[in-house]
Amino acid sequence: MKRFFHTLVALLLLAACTDGNNELGSKDPFSIPDKEGCNVKGTVFDDYGTPLEGIVVSDGLQTTQTDRNGHFWLSSDLSKRRFVTVTVPSGYEIESKEGLPQFFDRIPEGSTSFSTEFRLRSRRGNSDRFTVFMVGDPQIRARDRGYDKFAYHSIDMFEDMCRDMNKLCATMTDRPVYGIGLGDLIHEDANMWEIYRSGVKTLSFPMFGVIGNHDHDTKAPTDGEAIRPYEENIGPTNYSFDLGRLHFICLDNIVMKGDGAGGYSDGLSDEVYTWLCNDLKYVPKEKMIMICSHSSMFGKPGKDPVDVDKNGRLYAQKLSEYKYVHSWAGHSHINFNKVYSKSGENRLSNIEGHIVARATGALWLNEWVCSDGTPRGYYVVDVDGEKIEWHYHPCGNQLGVSNGLGDDYQMRVYSPSDYGDGYVYANVWAWDALWGSVLYTDNGPNAVAGRPMARIESYDKAYKECCDRSNSKPGNLAKEEFKPDTNVKHLFRIKPSDGATSCTVEVTDRFGRRYSASLDWDSASTSDMAL
The missing domain is CATH 2.60.40.1120 (Carboxypeptidase-like, regulatory domain)
Known part of the structure; x- marks a missing residue:
């Protein structure tokens, strides 16, 4: 102000x-x-x-x-x-x-x-329409530190991200644009705040912040002291603002143990929960809420934060009283979406949880993909009144050079030989339970068009190739970080028709946008496009 x-x-x-x-x-x-x-x-x-x-x-x-x-x-x-x-x-x-x-x-x-x-200052023009870039875990680390340079460096990928967001923002001349960094903006080094702020300074839109576990001072004796470097460089850790008809909440859901080793637990401390309740008492129940944290407050692969995080059931009950709630988070370095109304759990039907993949790629590798096969990038959330739509935007730069990826790149298809089990696989990284079926058609002589692919949990082949490439370099050990996740939640597969040599996979997202990817098995080249 x-x-x-x-x-x-x-x-x-x-x-x-x-x-x-x-x-x-x-x-x-x-x-x-x-x-x-x-x-x-x-x-x-x-x-x-x-x-x-x-x-x-x-x-x-x-x-x-x-x-x-x-x-x-x-x-x-x-x-x-x-x-x-x-x-x-x-x-x-x-x-x-x-x-x-x-x-x-x-x-x-x-x-x-x-x-x-x-x-x-009074806003000029329509305040109901705007766009928000949701960015997860840039987690920049000093160039002379160990790790973080096995493929690319996080600082270079962060600079790519800033360039990409500015380029995309420049196309949105009919509405204001904002960004929210969902924590782990840096990696446990206060000297990195200057580099992070230098990148933010180049942006053509305001960039809000959320504190992550690696943004804390891990040597501090208390949770309250651990947030000081973030406060000094970014600002408050718990705050709210209104955009259009939505109420935004950004809060700290990392509780540091003060053990001198960076130990922490997920959830809201009693103080943060009290602040949340005090903020919500002025928010009408018919309001839609966007709540932003580092670790997901609603929905994760495995145990649900509502059931295991500190004050989880209390904040879930409080937020369940509102019209609709979208929870946005990073931390897990993968894409994951949970729609409670489609989960079969018979609870929290007004809430969805969205985890955003790491904007600078897989941790330490900083490769073009994250550990679940999601390309480096961020979510673009378009809002018009109470109509909220989003899509995943792959970062279009690699070391400042265009990599050709755009918003039409929403899946990657693998040939039957890629996994060695004779199945065609498709990784649809922004998928959630409100998307349509992932439909498969090949050129086999007796093929049936539009067969639905089955969702499974496995690893992503592209990320495995990145791990193998890094681990094969002299002096690189096969650390746990360089092993592919085996429980990717947005992976689909199907047996191809006899005699097939190419296929097309199509899917319609929850907002009616259709995406298609075609694969020729002989050339192993994928053609991706939005329809």
Whole structure:
């Protein structure tokens, strides 16, 4: 938020007052009266200097709303609270500085009281339509550190990602664009914050942040101290904002153990859960929510976070009261989507969980694919009112050179010889339970068109080839990281017809977009396109 020059705003407000019944006409709007028991106070106003009523303000634990004079008060433990944040309403712009959104003010260390103000600039044009890039785990690491350079380097892939997002953003001239980094922005090295921020500075849109386990100070004695480097470089770890008709929540769901070795557990600490409840009490139940965390809060391969994470069942119950909830996360370095209404679990039917693959490729290898075969990239979420659609966008650069991948690349098909079992495999990385069947047609003389492929769990052949290539290099050991996952959830297979030598695989996503990939087994070349 840009700060108004006090005298100018006061003059504007005084000039706008026309009768003595307006309290603002007889007092300095920045002379906020003290309130007993409160040590934090402030004002929120618009770009004309008009006080804004009903704006939600928080110290990271407690929340309150501004009164009709735009004033707010909080009783805060300033030995623990480091920010005052404002939940920017949908009718106002989210200002940014060097690519980082500015919706907060820092509380100086050692303060016993604090006063601040926020200026919100009115949004021009339709606020209901916008796009969000959901980015998982860039996890950049110093060039002179071990690992992280077996194929490509994470810093180079991060720079590719920034170039790609800017290129894509430039095509979206009819709506605002935002980004959300879903944690593990760096890898346990405070010197990397400068490089991360340098990349964000080049972006042509605001980039919000979520703290990941590797963004913490792993040597810190407490969870509260472990978040300090992130706070110093990015900002608050728990905050919310409104875009269009949606309420966005970004929070810290990594609880550090303070063991000096980076140990942590997933879930919401009691403090973060309290903040979440305090934020939601001002959100109407008919609102749709986008909640962003590092580790998935809803749905993972294996045990569900709702059942095993700290305060999981409490936050699930709280969020189940709202119209619809989309949970976005990284951490697992793979693509995974769970639609509870289609899971057969008879619970949380208003919630979906989305895990986003690592934007810079498989960990340490930083190859063109992640460990589940998803290409390096990010999700593009298009919003128009309450209509939310998304697709996975492969990064189109490799060391600054175009790799030819685009939005039509949504699956990879493997010939019967690739896995050695005579089956044709298809990896459809953004698949979820609301997609149509994956349909297979080949050129066999007695082929039946449009046979559905069966979903199975196995490894992805392209990633296995990357692992094998890296492990074959002199001096490289076959570390656990360089072994393919064997439980990829978006893999399909089918037996080809007798005499077939080529095939086409088609699938329609949940939004009606059809994708096709054709494979000639002799040339082993895949042709992918959106229909």
